[in-house]
Amino acid sequence: METEVSATALLLIPVITAFVCYLLKNEKLIGYVSFAGSLVLAGVSVPVVFAASSSPVQLMGGALFMDSLSTYIMAIVIVLGFASSAYSIGYLEHELKVGLTSAIWMRRYYMLLHLFIFTMLLVTVVNNLAVLWIAVEATTIVSAVLIGSGFRKRDLAIEAAWKYIILCTVGITFALLGTFITYYASIAVMGTEGSLNWTDLRAIARQLNPSTMKLAFIFILVGYGTKAGLAPVHNWLPDAHSQAPTPISALLSGILLNTAFYGIMRFVSIVEPSTGTAFTGNLLILFGLLSIGLASVFILVQDNYKRLLAYSSIEHMGIISLGVGIGGPIGMYGALLHILNHALSKPLMFFASGKIQAHYGSTKIEKVGGVLTSMPLLGTFIFIGALSLAAMPPFNIFISEFSVLKAGADKGLWTVIGLFLAFAVIVFYGLLSGFGRMLFEKGIEKDVVSSGFSSCRTTRIPNIIGNSVMFFMAAAIILLGLHVPSFIDGTIRNCIEALGVR
Amino acid sequence: MKNWIQAFAVVDFISVGILLTAIAMSAFRRLEACVRTYTLNSWLLSSLIAIVAFMIGETHLYVAAALTLITKGILLPLFLRRIVRQMKVARDAEPYIQNALSLTISGILVAVVYASLREGIFVSGFSKYVLQISIAVILIGLFTMITRRKAITQVIGLLFMENGLFLAGFSLTLGMPIIIELGVLFDMLMGVIILGIFAVQIKKVFTSSNLDKLTVLKG
Numbered sequence: 001m002e003t004e005v006s007a008t009a010l011l012l013i014p015v016i017t018a019f020v021c022y023l024l025k026n027e028k029l030i031g032y033v034s035f036a037g038s039l040v041l042a043g044v045s046v047p048v049v050f051a052a053s054s055s056p057v058q059l060m061g062g063a064l065f066m067d068s069l070s071t072y073i074m075a076i077v078i079v080l081g082f083a084s085s086a087y088s089i090g091y092l093e094h095e096l097k098v099g100l101t102s103a104i105w106m107r108r109y110y111m112l113l114h115l116f117i118f119t120m121l122l123v124t125v126v127n128n129l130a131v132l133w134i135a136v137e138a139t140t141i142v143s144a145v146l147i148g149s150g151f152r153k154r155d156l157a158i159e160a161a162w163k164y165i166i167l168c169t170v171g172i173t174f175a176l177l178g179t180f181i182t183y184y185a186s187i188a189v190m191g192t193e194g195s196l197n198w199t200d201l202r203a204i205a206r207q208l209n210p211s212t213m214k215l216a217f218i219f220i221l222v223g224y225g226t227k228a229g230l231a232p233v234h235n236w237l238p239d240a241h242s243q244a245p246t247p248i249s250a251l252l253s254g255i256l257l258n259t260a261f262y263g264i265m266r267f268v269s270i271v272e273p274s275t276g277t278a279f280t281g282n283l284l285i286l287f288g289l290l291s292i293g294l295a296s297v298f299i300l301v302q303d304n305y306k307r308l309l310a311y312s313s314i315e316h317m318g319i320i321s322l323g324v325g326i327g328g329p330i331g332m333y334g335a336l337l338h339i340l341n342h343a344l345s346k347p348l349m350f351f352a353s354g355k356i357q358a359h360y361g362s363t364k365i366e367k368v369g370g371v372l373t374s375m376p377l378l379g380t381f382i383f384i385g386a387l388s389l390a391a392m393p394p395f396n397i398f399i400s401e402f403s404v405l406k407a408g409a410d411k412g413l414w415t416v417i418g419l420f421l422a423f424a425v426i427v428f429y430g431l432l433s434g435f436g437r438m439l440f441e442k443g444i445e446k447d448v449v450s451s452g453f454s455s456c457r458t459t460r461i462p463n464i465i466g467n468s469v470m471f472f473m474a475a476a477i478i479l480l481g482l483h484v485p486s487f488i489d490g491t492i493r494n495c496i497e498a499l500g501v502r
Numbered sequence: 503m504k505n506w507i508q509a510f511a512v513v514d515f516i517s518v519g520i521l522l523t524a525i526a527m528s529a530f531r532r533l534e535a536c537v538r539t540y541t542l543n544s545w546l547l548s549s550l551i552a553i554v555a556f557m558i559g560e561t562h563l564y565v566a567a568a569l570t571l572i573t574k575g576i577l578l579p580l581f582l583r584r585i586v587r588q589m590k591v592a593r594d595a596e597p598y599i600q601n602a603l604s605l606t607i608s609g610i611l612v613a614v615v616y617a618s619l620r621e622g623i624f625v626s627g628f629s630k631y632v633l634q635i636s637i638a639v640i641l642i643g644l645f646t647m648i649t650r651r652k653a654i655t656q657v658i659g660l661l662f663m664e665n666g667l668f669l670a671g672f673s674l675t676l677g678m679p680i681i682i683e684l685g686v687l688f689d690m691l692m693g694v695i696i697l698g699i700f701a702v703q704i705k706k707v708f709t710s711s712n713l714d715k716l717t718v719l720k721g
Contacts, residue, residue, distance in 0.1 A: 130678055134685040141692050148700060155707045159716045162700050166656060169693055170647065173660075173667055176686070177640075180671035180678070187675060194675065196682075239719040 004059050006048050007066070007125070013041045014081075014118035021110035027096065027103055031089035031462070034110045038082040038117070045078050053491045056498070058127070058199070065127035065199055068494035072336065073255075073262050074124040076343045080254045081117040084247040086469045087351050088113065090462030091246055094358055100154070109149050109245070116142045116251065123259045129196045130179050132263055133172070136227060139256060140168045147244040147252075160236075160243035167236040168227050175223020175263070181216035182270075185209050198266055202500070205273035214279060217271045220264065221283055227260035229317045231291040238298075241310035242363065246354030249306070250347035253313040258339050261320060268324065269499040277327055284325030289419055291318030296423040299430035305356075306363045308434050309349050312389055315427055316342045316397075322420065323404040326411060332501045334403030336492045341388070341396040341480060348473040349385040351466070352378055356438070365434050369441040377467065379439055384474045386435040388481070390428045396480035504557060513557075514631055516550045520669065521635045524642045524662050525608045529601045531593050536658050537582045540665075544574035547665055551672060558676075566677050570668070573687045578661065578694055585698045586654060589705050598649045607645060612638045632673035639666030651712045653701035657694060664690055 017037030024030045051057060052066035059066075066074075092109065095101045101109070119142055122135040148161030179196065185208045186201060187194030195201065201208075226233040237257075241249050268280050295315035302308040316338065323335025353363075355378055360368045372379035388395035401424070408417045480488075507513070523543040530536050548571040555563030599607075615638040643663030647656050671678065678686075704716070 128682070130682040131685065134682070134689055137686075137689040137693070141689065141696055144696055144700075148703070156719060158700060158703050158707055159719055162653070162697075162704060162713075162716060163719075165693065165697060165700070166647075166660070169660060170644070170663065173640075173663055177667055177670060180667075180674050183671075183678065184674040196678075243719070 003048055003051050003057055006044055007057070007059055007064060009044050010041070010048055011118065011121060011125070013037065013044060014114045014121065017041070018111045018114035018118070021114060022107050024107065027106060030107065030110055031085075031092060034085045034114065035089060035465070037114060038078075038085040041117075042078050042082050045074065049075050053494060062127055062197060062199065063131075064125045065197075066125055067498045068491050069262070069265070069498055070124045072491050072495055073258060073339070074121060076258070076340060077117065077120045077124065077255050080251055080343060080347055081113075081120075083347060083351075083469045083473065084251050085110075085113060087250070087354075087466045088245075088247045090466040091354060091358075093462055095245075101149075105149055109146070112142055112146050112149065113247070116146060116248075120255060120259050123262065127197045127199060129182065129198060129201070129263075129266070130176075132266070133176050133179050136175075136224070136260060136263060137169070137172055139259065140165060140172065140227065143244075143248065143252060143256060144168075146248045147240050149245065154243070157243045160239035164236040164240040167233070171226025171233055172223045174219045174226075178216045178219030178223060178267075181212060181219065182267075185212040185216065188212070198270065201270045205270045208270070208274045210274045210276075213271045213274050217267060217275070217280060217283070220267045221287070224260045224263040224267075225287060228257050228264065228321075229291070229314050230287045230321060231294040231314060231318070234291065234294070234314050237314060238307045238310040241313065241350075242304065242306035246350055246357070249309075249354075250350040253310070253350060254343040254347040257313060257317050258320075258343065261317065261339075264321075265324060265499065269501075273500070281325045281327050284321045285413075285416055286325075288318045288320075288322030288325055289416065289423075291315065291321065292420060292423045292427075296426040296430065299427050299434075302430070302434065303365050304363050305353055305365050305368070305434060305438065306350075308365070308431070309346065309353065312427070312431060313342075313346060315423075316346070316389075319401060319404060319420075322416070323400075323407065326404065326407045326413065326416070327501060328407050328411065329496050329501055330403055330410065331407030332496045332499065333492055334400045334405075334407060336495055337403065337484065337488075338397065338400035340488065341400050341477075344473050344476050344480070345385050345388040345395075345397060348381060348470055348477065349389065351470050351473075352381045352385065355466075356382075365438055368438045370439075372439045378470075381470050381474050382435060383439060384477055386431055386439075388477050390431045391424060392428075394478075394481045396477050399481060399484070507553060507557060512553060513550065516546050516553070517632050517635045517669070519546045520550070520665070521612065521638060524639045524666070525605065525612075527658065527662060528608045528642055528646050529605050531601070533586045533591060533593065533652065533654055534583065536655060537579055537586060540582070540658055540661055541575060541579040543662065543665055544570065544579070547669060548575055550669075551677070554672075554676070560676070562680055563677055565680050566683050569680075569683060569687055573691055574661075574665065577691065581695065581698060582654070582658070585701060588702060589654070591652065591654075591705075598651070604645070604649060608642050611641045611645065615641065633670060636666045636669035636673060639663075639669065642666075653697075653704055653713055656713065657697045657701065660697075661694065 021030055021034050049071045053068045053071040056067035092106055119135055119138040126132050144161050144165040147164055148158050183194050183196050189204050189207045229237040241253055272280050292315050295311045298311045320335045320338050323331045357363055388397050391397045391401045520543055523539045527536055527539040548567045551563055551567035616634050619634045640663050643659045647659035
């Protein structure tokens with residue numbers, strides 16, 4: 001009963017915060033209200049997450065379902081939502097000062113930010129796979145407005161938002177077809193009253209018709225794969241991530257991609273028992289490798305650091321897909337840990353690069369130099385984040401990538417591993433040469449525009465909040481690289497069990 | 503009445519009508535004509551659902567038919583027409599391929615779908631052609647989205663895809679539970695409204711409603 005109340009509160013709090021933010025007229029206060037809202041959300045979520053991560057919880061007659069995988073993704077959504085709303089205070093204050101946004105768009109921004117968090121939470125708690133689709137499509141719609149937000153001032157943002165919503169909606173249409181086909185398969189087994197509840201489908205997964213489920217899975221993979229940024233349907237991703245407001249880029253990259261991939265993981269666990277692991281595994285490995293390879297090439301030639309980060313997201317989604325595809329407990333462990341690690345490193349980098357963009361007034365790598373000397377704290381964050389993203393030991397991403405590699409080696413997939421390693425080397429060089437240049441190269445003379453940008457700094461308190469968020473994320477990156485805490489380790493093990501990976 | 507519906511193969515006629523409106527849309531250049539074909543397509547879809555509901559006596563399908571009629575048949579066409587008038591573009595720009603060719607390609611798409619689904623992975627209760635037709639409509643919608651330049655025609659292509667998808671879902675499972683249909687329709691409505699607003703903004707920002715201008719971001 002208690003869990004039921006707090007789970008309902010979990011879904012209600014972001015909605016309430018959204019409306020309060022929209023109704024508030026005070027520009028100074030609104031950021032702090034949104035910050036408080038996400039703080040309350042984080043507080044309420046703690047007991048629910050702990051209750052559901054050990055034993056699955058079903059609420060409202062089975063409409064809501066939370067197991068360890070849901071809570072794992074949900075916890076990341078909440079933590080990143082918190083970080084983003086904290087960072088947003090300073091970011092929007094700066095945007096308002098330099099005239100890139102207006103007061104009305106600021107209110108809309110905060111409302112949409114919390115609605116965005118709500119839709120992502122909804123993805124993680126629903127049991128019905130069609131409702132899952134509705135929630136994923138809702139994330140697309142809300143985030144498209146966020147990407148284009150304040151589009152009167154930014155011409156390119158509207159181009160990015162248009163590409164994003166068109167590509168993702170078309171892609172996700174196929175996922176709905178896949179869902180229909182799954183429903184059809186369940187009717188064949190369960191009689192006229194078929195079901196789309198994941199728990200029911202999981203129970204009858206072995207009896208589902210393999211060829212129907214194969215067809216369904218292909219549509220699902222194309223649909224949610226588009227949203228998860230898997231190549232070759234990733235084209236929207238670099239545009240959207242580079243043009244969105246910085247806190248939204250962090251959310252898009254850190255967790256939105258993963259909520260779409262969460263859909264794929266749920267489907268894998270009901271498709272696999274009837275078709276065998278080879279079918280889903282090979283498809284995921286294929287798209288994973290394709291994403292890593294394609295991203296590595298673009299990372300090598302990229303001259304825009306925000307797009308560099310976006311392509312790095314494609315690479316990391318590829319690694320997650322590869323981990324799930326290789327499968328087995330170790331591969332799955334690597335993939336799930338990678339979701340968390342990437343959700344820490346990438347938002348840190350986006351937050352830091354947002355500050356750099358505000359300071360230098362450009363997103364070109366060559367226009368930025370000597371960050372480590374001019375802004376030592378920010379430079380250190382970028383240094384840590386870049387090393388982590390390049391999978392340098394002893395940082396966190398090294399551990400999860402190594403787990404994926406180990407799973408591949410155990411299964412003897414030497415071609416896959418060889419290609420993966422080759423691409424990883426290219427990414428390593430591309431990322432570190434790009435960010436190395438920004439960090440260490442001699443500072444360049446600022447032009448008039450950029451000095452205009454840097455003259456209006458944010459006030460102190462938002463700056464401190466933003467910096468401390470980045471500090472905690474950097475600390476988490478280092479600590480997770482040294483040791484995976486037992487509660488994270490335990491949750492991931494429960495997830496592997498819940499998905500039935502052997 | 504039921505015998506009459508079966509004797510004259512009304513279901514098949516309506517589904518062929520859905521296919522023909524999709525093909526016609528792929529050839530029309532005037533935007534208002536495209537919107538009108540979409541309206542017709544949605545009405546046909548809704549009446550198909552209603553007739554099947556009558557034939558098998560499922561009351562919840564009437565609700566689905568009504569919902570389809572309200573959202574796809576009335577609200578969306580009205581909204582689209584407003585957007586088209588607001589943007590003051592009557593015709594689509596020169597498409598990437600000519601009308602005759604796009605008609606031919608639509609025909610080829612239908613033939614390919616028909617040939618590849620002839621064996622029938624699925625057995626649908628009320629007509630054996632509906633699944634083929636729905637997949638063909640999805641592909642024609644996609645094809646239109648690829649070959650047109652106006653933002654609004656892309657949205658219309660997307661809507662045709664979604665109509666095809668609804669038809670496919672309907673032929674496979676006789677529709678989803680009402681609450682889910684409601685959610686899907688709501689998402690679609692919101693998505694199209696946002697797309698419409700963006701399309702107007704594109705026109706304002708790029709001083710053209712052609713999507714050719716959207717090529718700054720790449721690489």
